[in-house]
Amino acid sequence: MLFPNSTSPQSPPRVVVTGAGIVTALGIGWKPNAEGFRTGKVAFRPVSQFDVSRQRVKIAAEVDLPKNLPATRLSRRQVARLDRAGAMLVLAAQEAWQQAGWESAENLPLVLGTTAGGMLLGEAYYRQAVQHPRRHRQQATRAIHYQPQVQARTVFDALGFSGPVTVISNACASGSNAIGHAWDLILSGQAERVVAGGYDALGELVFSGFDSLQALSPTICRPFDARRDGLALGEGAAVVMLETVDHARRRGAAILGELIGYGTSIDQHHLTQPHPQGSTTLAVMKQACAIAGVTPEEIDYVNAHGTGTVLNDSSEAFAISEWAGRRAATLPVSSTKASIGHLLGGAGAVEAVVCLMALGEQWLPPEIEFETPDPACKFTVVSKPQDARVNMALSNSFGFGGVNATLILRRWS
Amino acid sequence: MSRIFVAGLGAVSPAGWNVAALREALNRGEPLPVQSLARPGWEKTLPARLVPNPAVRPEFLAHPRLRRTSPITHYTAAVALEAITALRTNPDAKNCRLGIVVCLQSGCVQYSCRFYDETLKNPATASPLIFPETVYAAPASHVAALLENVVLAYSLVGDPSAYLQGIALGAQWLEANRVDACLVIGAEETNWITADALWHLDRPAIAAAGAGALCLSRDARLSAGVELNTITDAHTYSVRHDRPQAARAMRAQLGSSVELLCDGVGNNPRSDAAELGAWSDWNGPRISPKRILGEGLMAAAAWQCVAACDAVATERFSAASVSLVGPNQQAIGARFVRDDSGISHLSDGASTGNIQP
Numbered sequence: 001m002l003f004p005n006s007t008s009p010q011s012p013p014r015v016v017v018t019g020a021g022i023v024t025a026l027g028i029g030w031k032p033n034a035e036g037f038r039t040g041k042v043a044f045r046p047v048s049q050f051d052v053s054r055q056r057v058k059i060a061a062e063v064d065l066p067k068n069l070p071a072t073r074l075s076r077r078q079v080a081r082l083d084r085a086g087a088m089l090v091l092a093a094q095e096a097w098q099q100a101g102w103e104s105a106e107n108l109p110l111v112l113g114t115t116a117g118g119m120l121l122g123e124a125y126y127r128q129a130v131q132h133p134r135r136h137r138q139q140a141t142r143a144i145h146y147q148p149q150v151q152a153r154t155v156f157d158a159l160g161f162s163g164p165v166t167v168i169s170n171a172c173a174s175g176s177n178a179i180g181h182a183w184d185l186i187l188s189g190q191a192e193r194v195v196a197g198g199y200d201a202l203g204e205l206v207f208s209g210f211d212s213l214q215a216l217s218p219t220i221c222r223p224f225d226a227r228r229d230g231l232a233l234g235e236g237a238a239v240v241m242l243e244t245v246d247h248a249r250r251r252g253a254a255i256l257g258e259l260i261g262y263g264t265s266i267d268q269h270h271l272t273q274p275h276p277q278g279s280t281t282l283a284v285m286k287q288a289c290a291i292a293g294v295t296p297e298e299i300d301y302v303n304a305h306g307t308g309t310v311l312n313d314s315s316e317a318f319a320i321s322e323w324a325g326r327r328a329a330t331l332p333v334s335s336t337k338a339s340i341g342h343l344l345g346g347a348g349a350v351e352a353v354v355c356l357m358a359l360g361e362q363w364l365p366p367e368i369e370f371e372t373p374d375p376a377c378k379f380t381v382v383s384k385p386q387d388a389r390v391n392m393a394l395s396n397s398f399g400f401g402g403v404n405a406t407l408i409l410r411r412w413s
Numbered sequence: 414m415s416r417i418f419v420a421g422l423g424a425v426s427p428a429g430w431n432v433a434a435l436r437e438a439l440n441r442g443e444p445l446p447v448q449s450l451a452r453p454g455w456e457k458t459l460p461a462r463l464v465p466n467p468a469v470r471p472e473f474l475a476h477p478r479l480r481r482t483s484p485i486t487h488y489t490a491a492v493a494l495e496a497i498t499a500l501r502t503n504p505d506a507k508n509c510r511l512g513i514v515v516c517l518q519s520g521c522v523q524y525s526c527r528f529y530d531e532t533l534k535n536p537a538t539a540s541p542l543i544f545p546e547t548v549y550a551a552p553a554s555h556v557a558a559l560l561e562n563v564v565l566a567y568s569l570v571g572d573p574s575a576y577l578q579g580i581a582l583g584a585q586w587l588e589a590n591r592v593d594a595c596l597v598i599g600a601e602e603t604n605w606i607t608a609d610a611l612w613h614l615d616r617p618a619i620a621a622a623g624a625g626a627l628c629l630s631r632d633a634r635l636s637a638g639v640e641l642n643t644i645t646d647a648h649t650y651s652v653r654h655d656r657p658q659a660a661r662a663m664r665a666q667l668g669s670s671v672e673l674l675c676d677g678v679g680n681n682p683r684s685d686a687a688e689l690g691a692w693s694d695w696n697g698p699r700i701s702p703k704r705i706l707g708e709g710l711m712a713a714a715a716w717q718c719v720a721a722c723d724a725v726a727t728e729r730f731s732a733a734s735v736s737l738v739g740p741n742q743q744a745i746g747a748r749f750v751r752d753d754s755g756i757s758h759l760s761d762g763a764s765t766g767n768i769q770p
Contacts, residue, residue, distance in 0.1 A: 001643060001644060001645060001646060001666070002577070002578065002581035002644040002647065002745070003581050003584050003641060003643060003644040004643070005585070005588070054535060054536050054537055055536050055537075056537070106653075106654075114570075115549070115550075117570065122525075123529065125610070126529055126530075126606065127533070129452075129453075129606060129609055130453055130454065130530070130533075133452065133453060133455040134454075134455065136613065139609075139610075139613050140613040140614055143610040143613055143614055144614065144741060147518070147570075147741065148570050148571075149570065149571045149572055149575070149741065150741050150742075153651070153741070156649075156651055157651070157652060162649050162651035162653070162654065163647075164646070164647035164649055164743065165571065165649060165742060166571075166575075166578060167570040167571055167575075168567055168568070168570075169517075169549035169550060169568045169569070169570045170550050171548050171549075171550040181567075184589075188588075188589070190585075204532060205525070205532060205547070208528075208529075208532040208536045209539070209544035209545075210544075211536065211539075212536070212539045212540065212541040212544055213541045213544060213545075214541070264565065265564055265565060266554070266557050266564070266565065266566040268554075268557050268558045268563065271478065271545045271551065271555070272545045400545055400548050400550060400551075401548060401550035401551055401553060401568075402554050402566075403550065403554075403567075
């Protein structure tokens with residue numbers, strides 16, 4: 001029963017990650033992404049998915065999808081119906097599933113974050129409805145498959161499991177909220193393991209939206225740089241497999257890291273602008289640390305939301321500096337959006353996987369284009385590839401509408 | 414385990430801008446009049462039941478954050494304010510930490526269509542004022558700004574059955590003491606493209622707009638006389654578990670102690686078959702809001718729950734069950750029961766009306 005929940009554990013279990021899948025413009029899978037993030041590779045290029053000739057900005061971080069998806073349990077017809085977002089989601093989920101070594105199961109929850117779901121199908125529906133109003137071919141299929149819960153069910157069919165689906169759409173915090181909600185499900189005893197992640201594909205509506213807001217950088221995406229002039233968009237997906245440590249140990253699973261803290265709240269300052277002093281960001285970081293039982297001194301790396309916009313980064317810089325206190329002077333911070341752009345609903349999940357990479361392989365992801373720190377940054381922005389001892393990493397995500405989310409991950413040793 | 418009470422209800426529907434209007438329309442039992450939506454490039458119009466203009470412009474529209482918002486935010490704000498009416502005047506609820514869960518299926522379609530249309534014509538002139546209103550999270554954000562004491566807000570997307578997941582999430586936040594009260598809102602707006610999609614998927618359906626809200630609390634002193642008793646498992650559809658099977662599993666979990674059934678049956682024998690089959694042995698009283706109000710998607714799911722709670726709060730029934738058999742996600746049911754420890758503040762003008770046995 002969803003209510004009442006009669007399975008509350010006596011003490012909250014420890015929650016570990018035993019599988020991670022990632023798709024970004026740096027590549028498909030852990031290996032090319034880890035190499036790209038470790039070296040600070042930048043993946044922007046001219047947009048090819050739709051016409052940007054009349055847009056102010058013409059680049060983004062596009063994913064090169066394979067012509068044929070690796071074999072799953074999906075039928076050819078199901079594969080043919082996948083849009084880019086669905087294909088990236090299935091690819092990420094498949095990698096995570098295989099890495100975790102999970103078997104087919106019933107009643108295995110799936111929690112996803114997305115801002116747009118199958119918006120590309122929605123755009124196609126609209127164009128056909130307006131440009132060819134009497135042509136109805138494929139419209140019913142588009143109307144069904146553009147819905148994110150249908151894309152989620154495709155993951156079930158691809159991997160051979162099923163269970164309750166929750167789709168969280170808290171704008172660009174969605175991916176972190178999805179992982180945080182999955183963590184909540186395990187802590188509250190509602191599940192022993194959960195599949196969670198986030199995804200979004202680059203689309204014309206969203207690209208045009210950010211361009212209309214003049215939020216896109218006409219030069220280079222440089223989060224926390226004093227000369228920053230906007231964000232860059234990307235696309236991708238990431239999926240993690242969360243389970244109790246007892247469950248993971250029982251089956252002898254390799255553990256990638258431990259999720260130890262989650263905080264979330266809402267900034268009511270403005271629909272699209274954060275509070276200038278980052279008051280909610282500060283509160284959420286403190287909340288996650290309090291839940292994790294850690295102090296800023298114990299955090300070895302912060303993967304910032306760091307979009308590269310003037311307002312976001314100054315607000316977040318204030319919050320991180322205030323939260324870190326004296327630790328700020330030596331605290332390494334970077335935003336991997338400098339490499340792959342802003343993945344919107346996929347960002348939080350992808351950045352959580354980047355943190356797992358940093359924890360597992362002991363390096364810090366640099367922002368290669370970073371030169372001059374914003375005066376609000378009391379911390380060190382990682383600008384060169386470097387190995388480092390990383391025992392705990394904190395990841396921030398904020399969304400349009402004001403939802404802020406923070407995840408804290410710990411190295412498993 | 415905490416007890417979860419319903420502290421207030423809110424509804425905006427084609428029947429009007431409050432729960433009383435919803436109740437009256439459902440009691441009357443007659444389908445509301447249908448309007449026609451023009452579809453670009455096609456002489457055929459599409460049927461819809463729209464929300465009538467409010468008799469008086471709502472005061473909340475004067476809030477700076479709500480000036481440029483689309484109808485879905487207006488509906489969301491109206492049901493939120495109605496559902497917390499009692500909370501706001503109750504000294505026990507002073508300084509209450511409020512959570513919001515806004516559930517949507519179609520979401521902010523009006524501004525999304527408008528913005529995409531502008532993009533296709535000329536992206537250089539597409540309005541930056543409209544774009545932020547296209548995101549699913551916009552209504553929750555605006556309502557959080559309006560109510561001010563909101564500490565936690567999620568927007569959930571799914572088929573209409575996800576509304577009960579939203580209620581379960583609100584209950585989870587309350588049990589974890591993350592909030593003192595939680596508004597769970599289901600909202601939709603409609604336009605020609607939603608009606609067009611329905612025409613492709615469920616031809617007899619009539620698109621409708623509006624919202625519904627339940628305000629949940631752990632505090633019995635805030636109870637409106639209704640308690641959340643049960644939410645079944647989410648019986649997700651899969652290749653091994655089809656929609657009729659899921660509907661029957663939900664029905665089985667709700668048990669036989671149903672007094673009033675608020676179902677999601679509309680006017681399409683084909684799409685209603687799974688739900689009708691699951692309840693084929695049920696001959697008791699039944700409310701089917703979609704037959705009166707139209708296919709309001711997530712709003713319709715919320716109307717079902719509001720109708721169920723209202724029937725219990727106004728002492729027409731001591732318990733009411735909600736059946737949600739979504740089109741493409743899952744089947745979930747819920748049961749609300751009379752809470753005699755609470756003081757009902759929802760009984761104005763209630764009568765047994767035209768509930769069909």
